[in-house]
Amino acid sequence: MNIVVLVKQVPDTWSERTLRPSDNTLDRDAADGVANELDEYAIEEGLRLAEAHGGEVTIVSMGPDKAAEVIRKALSMGADKAVHVSDEALRGSDGLVTSAVLAAVLARTGFDLVILGSESTDARMGTMAAMLAERLGVPQMSFASKVETDGSKITIHRQADYGYDTVEGTLPAVVSVVEKINEPRYPSFKGIMAAKKKPVETLTLADIGFDPGQAGLAASATEVVSFAKRPPRAAGTVVTDEGDGGIKAAEFLAARKFI
Amino acid sequence: MAEILVLAEHDGGTVKKVTLELLTLARAHGEPSVVWTGEGAEGAKARLAEFGAAKVYVADSPDYADYVVAPKAELLATLVAEKAPAAVLVAATSEGREVAGRLAVKTGSGVLTDVTGISEGLVGEQSIFGGAITVQSKVRTGTPIIAVRPNAVSPEPAPGAAAIEAVSTEISDAAKTARLTGRVVAERGERPELTEASIVVSGGRGLGSGEHFALIEQLADSLGAAVGASRAATDAGWYPHQFQVGQTGKTVSPQLYMAIGISGAIQHRAGMQTSKTIMVVNKDPEAPIFELADFGVVGDLFKVVPQLIEEIGKRSEG
Ligand SMILES: Cc1cc2nc3c(=O)[nH]c(=O)nc-3n(C[C@H](O)[C@H](O)[C@H](O)COP(=O)(O)OP(=O)(O)OC[C@H]3O[C@@H](n4cnc5c(N)ncnc54)[C@H](O)[C@@H]3O)c2cc1C
Numbered sequence: 001m002n003i004v005v006l007v008k009q010v011p012d013t014w015s016e017r018t019l020r021p022s023d024n025t026l027d028r029d030a031a032d033g034v035a036n037e038l039d040e041y042a043i044e045e046g047l048r049l050a051e052a053h054g055g056e057v058t059i060v061s062m063g064p065d066k067a068a069e070v071i072r073k074a075l076s077m078g079a080d081k082a083v084h085v086s087d088e089a090l091r092g093s094d095g096l097v098t099s100a101v102l103a104a105v106l107a108r109t110g111f112d113l114v115i116l117g118s119e120s121t122d123a124r125m126g127t128m129a130a131m132l133a134e135r136l137g138v139p140q141m142s143f144a145s146k147v148e149t150d151g152s153k154i155t156i157h158r159q160a161d162y163g164y165d166t167v168e169g170t171l172p173a174v175v176s177v178v179e180k181i182n183e184p185r186y187p188s189f190k191g192i193m194a195a196k197k198k199p200v201e202t203l204t205l206a207d208i209g210f211d212p213g214q215a216g217l218a219a220s221a222t223e224v225v226s227f228a229k230r231p232p233r234a235a236g237t238v239v240t241d242e243g244d245g246g247i248k249a250a251e252f253l254a255a256r257k258f259i
Numbered sequence: 260m261a262e263i264l265v266l267a268e269h270d271g272g273t274v275k276k277v278t279l280e281l282l283t284l285a286r287a288h289g290e291p292s293v294v295w296t297g298e299g300a301e302g303a304k305a306r307l308a309e310f311g312a313a314k315v316y317v318a319d320s321p322d323y324a325d326y327v328v329a330p331k332a333e334l335l336a337t338l339v340a341e342k343a344p345a346a347v348l349v350a351a352t353s354e355g356r357e358v359a360g361r362l363a364v365k366t367g368s369g370v371l372t373d374v375t376g377i378s379e380g381l382v383g384e385q386s387i388f389g390g391a392i393t394v395q396s397k398v399r400t401g402t403p404i405i406a407v408r409p410n411a412v413s414p415e416p417a418p419g420a421a422a423i424e425a426v427s428t429e430i431s432d433a434a435k436t437a438r439l440t441g442r443v444v445a446e447r448g449e450r451p452e453l454t455e456a457s458i459v460v461s462g463g464r465g466l467g468s469g470e471h472f473a474l475i476e477q478l479a480d481s482l483g484a485a486v487g488a489s490r491a492a493t494d495a496g497w498y499p500h501q502f503q504v505g506q507t508g509k510t511v512s513p514q515l516y517m518a519i520g521i522s523g524a525i526q527h528r529a530g531m532q533t534s535k536t537i538m539v540v541n542k543d544p545e546a547p548i549f550e551l552a553d554f555g556v557v558g559d560l561f562k563v564v565p566q567l568i569e570e571i572g573k574r575s576e577g
Contacts, residue, residue: 013389013526013529014525016391017391024394037507038507095370096364096368096369096370121506124372127356127357127360127363127370128360130328130358131360131361134329134332134360134361134364134365138436139327140329141437142328142357143353155440157443158327159501160353161352161452161454162442162444162445163442163445163501164443165443166440166442166443167437167439167440168437168438169437178500180500220369221363221368221369221400221401222396222400223397224394224395224396225394225395225397226394227395228393228394229393230391230392230393233537233551233553234553236554237554237555238552238556239557240556241558241559243562245562245566246564246568246569246570247566247570248556249538249556249567249570250567250570250571252538252553252554253571254574256515258514258515259571259574
């Protein structure tokens with residue numbers, strides 16, 4: 001099976017994230033870059049499916065040169081090879097543009113399964129799997145907490161607020177995963193050493209036949225007009241429980257008309 | 260006035276609150292037309308009229324529920340082409356966002372997700388990076404597609420005609436590739452849905468075990484609230500994953516959020532810090548969650564919470 005896992009480098013959620021005042025785009029230098037957390041679950045699922053059914057796992061990442069770090073990490077977990085789309089013209093691309101670029105790369109790599117995290121911790125749109133399925137014309141198997149395939153049919157549990165739905169389709173397909181799906185492995189020392197020799201193909205937009213004029217901030221269908229730090233919340237009242245903490249809490253709720 | 264399409268979310272014909280919120284927002288920027296999929300529109304007409312729907316486009320076919328997302332996006336794309344609306348509003352639920360994503364590709368339009376308010380010129384307000392930054396964003400290509408966070412505004416009634424108009428339910432084969440074959444509904448009792456609830460009571464590692472979540476459920480039930488959990492609690496298997504609040508869980512912004520035995524890690528705050536009122540119970544006065552608290556009790560939750568439940572009981576009797 002030809003499995004492609006999409007990986008995105010995002011600013012670490014532990015660090016202070018901000019936008020660049022010059023063009024209101026993500027300030028990638030302000031925070032450490034890490035692999036988007038849910039992408040590790042996507043990599044793990046790709047590896048498990050390849051182990052069970054045979055085949056190769058290819059990592060695809062779109063992002064600046066710095067994204068090479070998260071690609072290495074994915075390879076050290078056990079993926080076979082990687083494609084890194086890196087082009088200055090991509091800066092500031094919104095979700096719609098990103099999905100177009102990724103679809104162009106996927107047309108080039110081919111795939112039986114595309115696996116990605118259901119959401120990134122920076123943009124948090126939760127739309128990429130849907131956009132890709134739409135562009136590629138393949139089944140959308142998103143928010144999967146479980147994936148089963150026999151190599152031609154695919155069944156997932158689609159996580160929902162009320163529980164889950166069972167969804168069926170045929171390969172090729174796009175799958176997005178939620179963290180309940182598995183427990184990602186840590187790269188082993190051997191894996192880290194092996195990753196250094198694994199092939200990483202770095203491509204520009206020209207290489208994938210994508211018009212740079214259709215990419216980046218200028219070509220994006222959305223724009224951030226302005227941004228501001230959220231004002232800190234007004235300091236509240238904190239009491240120490242002296243046997244009446246619950247009563248005081250109830251008084252507060254009553255004063256605010258919640259009870 | 261310009262037409263604005265509002266995709267209805269409903270539960271077997273019962274209109275969800277978020278749809279009324281969307282209508283309220285839409286009214287400020289145009290004339291809202293509801294897009295209704297599946298059956299039940301006749302029964303919902305009065306409710307939709309009460310909140311200002313001018314029209315209700317009804318696509319009554321079970322296919323919209325039987326195939327994942329794509330049929331709804333196709334329906335909206337057809338309506339966008341026919342009616343040339345000023346904008347399309349959907350709820351920023353998992354499904355709503357995905358409908359928005361597919362519609363964006365189909366129509367070559369920009370999409371804003373998780374919008375908490377819409378101002379003049381269809382500028383959407385979003386709160387990003389876990390609520391640390393507020394941005395104003397705009398769609399500059401195509402028909403603006405705006406996914407609005409549930410609970411961002413309060414629904415306000417204003418009469419409309421809600422004239423029902425049946426539309427074509429023809430769905431292409433391309434939109435029928437992911438088929439729903441079963442549904443497992445987790446036990447949630449009579450509690451409201453997490454993202455829609457006006458009160459959310461969440462428990463964290465401080466609960467110490469899954470059994471102790473009964474205390475959180477009791478408190479929630481005394482307030483008619485939904486139950487949430489920190490990741491420490493869901494990872495430990497104390498509470499089902501779909502109730503996780505935070506960076507990798509649900510984002511909620513209820514009128515009241517209660518954090519019980521939760522420290523307030525940045526990833527948890529990401530899912531709750533836009534709540535209107537926040538109450539905290541934690542035994543550690545240094546816990547960062549107190550920075551967000553409108554009211555906090557430093558104390559043992561196993562003492563404070565039972566007393567609170569009792570007190571709420573007394574007051575509701577009295
Ligand atoms: C990429 C990433 C994504 C993440 N996503 C999420 C997410 O979506 N949601 C999320 O919640 N976390 C998330 N986390 C985890 C987050 O960093 C914290 O580990 C987690 O929120 C901690 O949960 P907690 O507050 O319940 O536990 P703890 O941090 O252990 O806090 C427990 C609290 O309970 C208090 N306590 C203990 N006993 C009592 C008692 N008897 N009475 C009163 N108080 C008591 C303690 O004082 C303490 O403050 C994420 C982390 C990462 C790295």
